[in-house]
Amino acid sequence: MKQVIEVENVTWRREQKTLLQDVTWKVAKGEHWAILGLNGSGKTTLLNMINGYLWPTKGTVSVFERRFGTVDLRELRKSIGWVSSSLQEKLYAGDKTQSVVLSGKFASIGLYDKPSKEDEEYAIELMEQLRCSHLIDRTYQTCSQGEKQKLLIARALMASPKLLILDEPCNGLDFISREQLLSSIERLAQRPDAPNLVYVTHHTEEIVPIFGHCLLMRRGEVFRTGKTRDVLTESVLTDFFETGISVHWHNERAILTWTGHNVEG
Numbered sequence: 001m002k003q004v005i006e007v008e009n010v011t012w013r014r015e016q017k018t019l020l021q022d023v024t025w026k027v028a029k030g031e032h033w034a035i036l037g038l039n040g041s042g043k044t045t046l047l048n049m050i051n052g053y054l055w056p057t058k059g060t061v062s063v064f065e066r067r068f069g070t071v072d073l074r075e076l077r078k079s080i081g082w083v084s085s086s087l088q089e090k091l092y093a094g095d096k097t098q099s100v101v102l103s104g105k106f107a108s109i110g111l112y113d114k115p116s117k118e119d120e121e122y123a124i125e126l127m128e129q130l131r132c133s134h135l136i137d138r139t140y141q142t143c144s145q146g147e148k149q150k151l152l153i154a155r156a157l158m159a160s161p162k163l164l165i166l167d168e169p170c171n172g173l174d175f176i177s178r179e180q181l182l183s184s185i186e187r188l189a190q191r192p193d194a195p196n197l198v199y200v201t202h203h204t205e206e207i208v209p210i211f212g213h214c215l216l217m218r219r220g221e222v223f224r225t226g227k228t229r230d231v232l233t234e235s236v237l238t239d240f241f242e243t244g245i246s247v248h249w250h251n252e253r254a255i256l257t258w259t260g261h262n263v264e265g
């Protein structure tokens with residue numbers, strides 16, 4: 001398997017609105033991508049399409065070289081982890097943290113099947129890797145936002161996905177928790193069995209060096225794809241945001257400053 005995602009000339013229309021317009025995006029095995037775009041630019045719509053929850057009006061979508069329309073989507077989804085705090089925030093309130101992680105093995109909310117000893121050990125191992133094993137025996141609702149995000153990533157990893165989508169995982173995190181979570185994600189990418197990562201964010205400084213490629217979405221269209229260093233430049237971002245942007249690289253992360261005047265508050 002060489003290609004993980006192949007979205008070709010995809011258009012999606014809903015209620016006379018074109019929400020995705022001729023989107024082409026390819027992710028090869030081993031690449032980790034960041035997706036950047038303003039609110040409403042179509043990022044979630046695109047991810048829904050990759051998970052087979054939406055069907056393109058035009059164009060084709062293949063994941064793991066299997067074209068939608070010819071595959072069992074439920075089977076395929078077992079290989080895709082999607083971590084989105086807004087989706088899962090309320091679901092596990094009273095569950096023990098390790099049960100939340102373990103339930104990822106069964107793609108269930110709550111734990112209904114009896115896990116094997118190996119599964120239990122693997123859940124603990126993942127919690128250790130994500131530096132959240134100290135939370136064992138606590139209930140999910142008592143964990144902080146940053147701790148919950150780590151648990152949800154560990155949960156997604158329980159199913160050994162080949163593709164892991166991290167949808168704004170640093171939302172609501174304080175500075176330290178954010179840096180800790182980014183370090184966990186970097187360590188995860190260095191594992192020999194690491195899944196391909198897709199990281200959705202509004203903040204370029206969260207795009208750590210493991211994200212070698214970047215997709216810019218604007219108004220339902222692909223504005224630019226390419227190597228992160230070629231995409232996160234002053235000239236590209238000034239065009240993209242339609243206002244003056246200066247870019248300063250620090251620890252191989254792009255820090256943006258607004259220098260333009262044509263944005264109204």
Ligand SMILES: Nc1ncnc2c1ncn2[C@@H]1O[C@H](COP(=O)(O)OP(=O)(O)OP(=O)(O)O)[C@@H](O)[C@H]1O
Nearest residue numbers: 014015017019037038039040041042043044045046
């Ligand atoms: N089912 C739908 N019917 C009509 N419009 C929709 C539907 N789903 C999304 N939209 C619209 O499509 C546009 C793109 O939405 P989408 O959620 O993909 O953006 P996004 O880039 O993920 O935004 P954000 O960064 O705010 O999460 C928005 O204008 C949204 O209101």
